[in-house]
Every structure is written in C-alpha cells, then in structure tokens.
Amino acid sequence: MNLRPGRMLACHFFAVIGLLFACNGSHALELSRNGTRYQVDVPLPGGARFQSSGVDRKAKVNGVTINLRMIQDTYPDCKALVYERRVRVGKKGYDSDDESAVLTKRECQLHQWNSDTNEHIISHYIWMDICACYAAVHFSYPLKLMDRHEKVSAPINLALRRASSSKAQKTVRKDGFDEDWIEAIGIFKKRGFSASQVHALLQDSAHISLGPRDLLDRYATLLAKMYGTSVNKVKNGPAAGPLWAYDMETGYPLHAASPQEFARNLSTCYQADKYWKSCKLNFHQELGCRMTKSWQIICRAYLDPGTDGMIGDLCFWEPRGDLPVLVGGGYKNEKSVMLPGAKPAGKTAKKKVAQSKVPYCKDEGPHSWRDFMRSSRRNGKTIPSGLKF
Numbered sequence: 001m002n003l004r005p006g007r008m009l010a011c012h013f014f015a016v017i018g019l020l021f022a023c024n025g026s027h028a029l030e031l032s033r034n035g036t037r038y039q040v041d042v043p044l045p046g047g048a049r050f051q052s053s054g055v056d057r058k059a060k061v062n063g064v065t066i067n068l069r070m071i072q073d074t075y076p077d078c079k080a081l082v083y084e085r086r087v088r089v090g091k092k093g094y095d096s097d098d099e100s101a102v103l104t105k106r107e108c109q110l111h112q113w114n115s116d117t118n119e120h121i122i123s124h125y126i127w128m129d130i131c132a133c134y135a136a137v138h139f140s141y142p143l144k145l146m147d148r149h150e151k152v153s154a155p156i157n158l159a160l161r162r163a164s165s166s167k168a169q170k171t172v173r174k175d176g177f178d179e180d181w182i183e184a185i186g187i188f189k190k191r192g193f194s195a196s197q198v199h200a201l202l203q204d205s206a207h208i209s210l211g212p213r214d215l216l217d218r219y220a221t222l223l224a225k226m227y228g229t230s231v232n233k234v235k236n237g238p239a240a241g242p243l244w245a246y247d248m249e250t251g252y253p254l255h256a257a258s259p260q261e262f263a264r265n266l267s268t269c270y271q272a273d274k275y276w277k278s279c280k281l282n283f284h285q286e287l288g289c290r291m292t293k294s295w296q297i298i299c300r301a302y303l304d305p306g307t308d309g310m311i312g313d314l315c316f317w318e319p320r321g322d323l324p325v326l327v328g329g330g331y332k333n334e335k336s337v338m339l340p341g342a343k344p345a346g347k348t349a350k351k352k353v354a355q356s357k358v359p360y361c362k363d364e365g366p367h368s369w370r371d372f373m374r375s376s377r378r379n380g381k382t383i384p385s386g387l388k389f
Contacts, residue, residue, distance in 0.1 A: 029057060033070040033131050040130075040163040042068070043155045064152045065140040071125070071133050078108035078125035078134055085110055085123055094121065104206045104326055107161070118143045122153065124210070126160045135160050150212045157210070176215060177222065178207050180328070184259035185226065191263070193271055195227040196237025201262070204244060205327040238273040242285045242316040245325050248275075251283040251290075251358060255325050262327060276302050276316070285316045286325075289361035297387045298369050306382030314372050 028039045029050055044050070050057040050068065057068045075081055082103065086096050094112040102109040106127040113120045120143055125134045137156060141149040154176055181202065188198045199220055202208055208216050224231045244254045249267040257265060269279035281296040283289065291299070299315035301307050362368050370389065377383055 029068075031055075031057065031068070031070050031135070033133055034072055036131070038070070038130055040159065042159050045152065061152050062148050063141060063145045064149050066152070066156070067138045067140075068135065068156075069137075070128070070131055070135050075134060077105060078127070079103050081125045081134060081136065082108045082110045082123075086112070089121065094119075102206070102209045102326075104210075107206065107210055109210055113143075120146070120149075122149065124153075124157055124160075126157065128160065128163060130163060154212050176212065177219070178259070180259040181205070181207055181219075184263040185223065187260060187263035189226065192268060193263075193266075194237060194239070195223040195229055195234045197239040197271065199223055199234050199237075200239035200241055201244070201327055204241075204325075205259075207259075207328055209326055240270040240273070240275040242275070243325050244327050245286050246283050246288040248279045248281055248283055248285050251288060253288065254327070257328075259328050274303070276300055283358070284361050287361060287367075288358065290358050292360055292363065294363065294387060295361050295369055297384050298373065301384035304382070304384065307384060308372075308376040308379070308381040310372075310376070314367070314369065 029042045031038045031040060032055055042050070044059060044061055046061065048059055048061045050059045050066075055069050055072065059066045059068075071081065082101055086101075089112050090096065092114075093116065094114050096110060096112045101111070108125045110123045111120070112123070120141055122139045124137050126137070127133075128135050137153075137160065139149055139153045158176065185198055188201075189195075199216075202219050203216060208219075220231050220234045223229075223234045227234070242248075244262075246252065247254055247265065247267050249269060250265070252265045254262055254266065267279060269275055272278035276299055281291050281299050284291055284295070295315075298311060302311040302315060303309070363370050365371070373383065373387065373389070
C-alpha cells in the first residue's frame with residue numbers, strides 16, 4: 001500500500017501566522033520550540049481541538065489520532081528524522097520499508113504499520129520557515145479508516161506547508177490543489193506544453209508524492225477542463241519522462257526550481273515525444289555536466305535500431321543521489337529562507353556559474369560512456385555512427 005499524500009515571515013519572540021484556512025474547525029494553535037512560541041492556524045473538523053502535552057499537541061478526530069509538534073533540535077534535513085522514527089517505532093512492533101518513505105528537502109514522509117493490530121502510522125516532517133525547523137505530525141489509525149485519515153490529514157499538512165507563506169490567505173485552497181502548481185500549469189499551457197506532459201511532470205512531483213492518493217486523478221480532471229480534452233488523453237498522451245535534474249539544453253537546475261520556475265525555464269524541446277532528438281544535448285540530464293561530442297552522439301542514438309536500450313539509463317533517468325529527484329521537492333520559494341546548512345543570499349552573493357565553467361562529463365570511470373559502450377559492444381549491440389573510442 002502506497003500512501004502519498006513556505007515562505008518567509010520575520011520570526012520574532014511571538015510569531016503569529018494568519019493562515020485563515022477555509023475550514024470550520026480552523027483555529028490558532030500555539031506551538032513552541034526552545035521557549036519561543038508560534039501560532040499557526042490548523043484546521044480540525046467538527047469543532048475538535050488540540051490538547052497540550054509538553055511541546056506536543058494531540059487530538060483525535062473520527063478515529064484518527066494526531067500528534068503535532070515542532071522539532072526542538074536542528075537537523076540538516078529530514079532524512080535523519082525518518083530514520084530515527086523508523087527505529088524508535090520499529091521497536092514497538094511496527095514495520096516499514098524503503099518504498100513507504102518519501103524524502104525531499106522540505107518534507108519527508110514515513111508509513112509504518114503493525115500487522116498484529118492493523119494499526120497504521122503516517123508521519124510527516126515538514127520544513128517551516130517561521131522557526132527554521134521541521135514540524136512533525138503523526139497520524140495513527142486502523143487500516144479500515146484509511147480514507148478517513150486522508151480527509152483529516154490533507155488540510156493539516158497543507159496548513160503546515162503554507163504556514164510560512166506571506167501570501168497564505170490567497171493561496172490556501174479548499175480543494176487540496178497547490179496554488180504554485182495551478183500557476184505553473186497556466187505557464188506550461190501558454191508555452192505550448194501538452195496536458196499529458198504537465199500530468200507526467202505532476203506525477204514526478206513532491207506535491208503528488210506527499211499528497212492524498214486521489215490527488216493526481218483530480219489534477220487529471222482539472223487539466224482536461226483547462227485544455228478542453230479528455231481525462232484519458234491527459235493520462236495516456238505522449239510525454240517526455242527523463243529524470244528532472246537539469247535541462248539538457250540550458251543546464252538549468254530543474255531539481256531546485258519551484259513549480260513556476262520549472263514551468264518558465266523548461267526548454268520547449270521537451271514538448272517532443274523523442275526529446276533526445278529535438279533537444280540540443282549540451283548538458284547531462286542527471287549530472288548537470290557538459291556533454292562532450294561523444295556523449296552527444298551516444299545519447300542522441302537512444303532507441304536507434306540495434307543500439308543498447310540502456311543508453312536511457314546512461315543519459316536520462318537513472319537516479320544516483322541519496323534523495324529522489326522530485327519536481328518541487330527541494331526548492332525555496334522567492335520569499336523563503338534557506339534550508340539548514342545553506343548560506344543566505346545577499347548583495348555579495350556569487351552570480352550563477354557561467355555555462356563555460358561547468359565541467360565536462362567524464363569519458364572514463366564509473367558512469368562513463370566509454371565503459372558503457374565497451375560492455376555494449378561485447379553484448380553485440382550496435383555502436384552509434386561517428387563514435388570513436
């Protein structure tokens with residue numbers, strides 16, 4: 001079972017965030033971190049209220065138990081929090097697996113379950129600019145209440161994600177859609193990207209990976225209406241699907257972009273089904289290094305008759321980092337502070353490195369084209385025309 005369900009304000013001694021989530025049970029909840037108090041509007045249905053227990057805030061809604069708190073210590077990212085949670089709750093008889101975890105810069109999610117009691121726990125660690133810390137929220141429920149859990153958890157998670165937003169009153173939506181993605185879809189449409197391509201990008205996004213199970217289907221319906229087409233065509237139309245780390249033409253760091261920045265900067269060559277034929281192969285899609293002529297010849301030969309189909313992994317989509325590359329999974333919005341360990345930008349901040357300064361991709365060694373093609377030739381595959389060893 002795969003459950004998938006900021007921006008900056010000055011942080012004074014008492015930071016009040018007016019979220020005004022459109023939910024009858026929304027009220028200002030006081031959270032604290034190392035003696036500093038914050039207020040965040042967190043929606044609970046049916047007039048339910050959180051109860052205080054130290055720094056924890058607890059509630060039970062329709063059979064779903066909620067435990068919310070700000071993390072008191074400082075962590076460079078939320079991977080360590082997921083690991084600690086997996087170990088701690090695992091000692092109580094709960095299982096989990098790697099596929100149950102979603103790890104991004106701003107938010108991590110872990111699913112754990114007890115096979116004996118059929119109790120499930122979904123944990124979210126959400127970065128909050130107001131405290132420069134992660135908030136932890138745990139939802140516990142019996143399996144039979146899974147649908148009820150998603151109805152309860154979705155608005156709470158959205159409220160925590162948006163609590164740091166200076167535009168929160170304008171951007172929080174009752175339908176669960178993300179305002180950044182709604183704006184991005186409009187940009188994509190104006191630039192000529194198809195509904196099926198936008199749907200494919202959403203499928204690779206942190207927004208969908210961390211959202212309710214039906215969220216992608218609801219976006220498909222929205223896209224069909226916006227583009228004047230059918231849901232079937234949205235879901236099954238041709239779409240480019242590389243690992244969205246760097247733009248092959250410009251080297252733009254797509255993995256660090258907000259949805260709007262992604263939509264503005266993705267090269268139009270990706271509108272083609274065989275994007276490796278239409279794009280100028282200047283940069284490696286995964287690594288961001290500059291492609292040599294040999295790299296360009298090999299990557300452009302993908303799916304040519306007789307060539308090795310694993311060229312796709314070499315050039316376009318085999319993830320090699322310790323975090324998955326999810327669209328919108330690690331960006332900081334225009335009004336957001338930096339994540340832990342990052343240095344704030346200022347007037348003296350260095351300009352973006354010129355493309356000519358980006359190193360060339362390696363020809364030898366691990367993940368190099370030369371080792372790959374040697375193996376490919378031994379297996380009887382066709383060597384792309386013009387390639388010289």
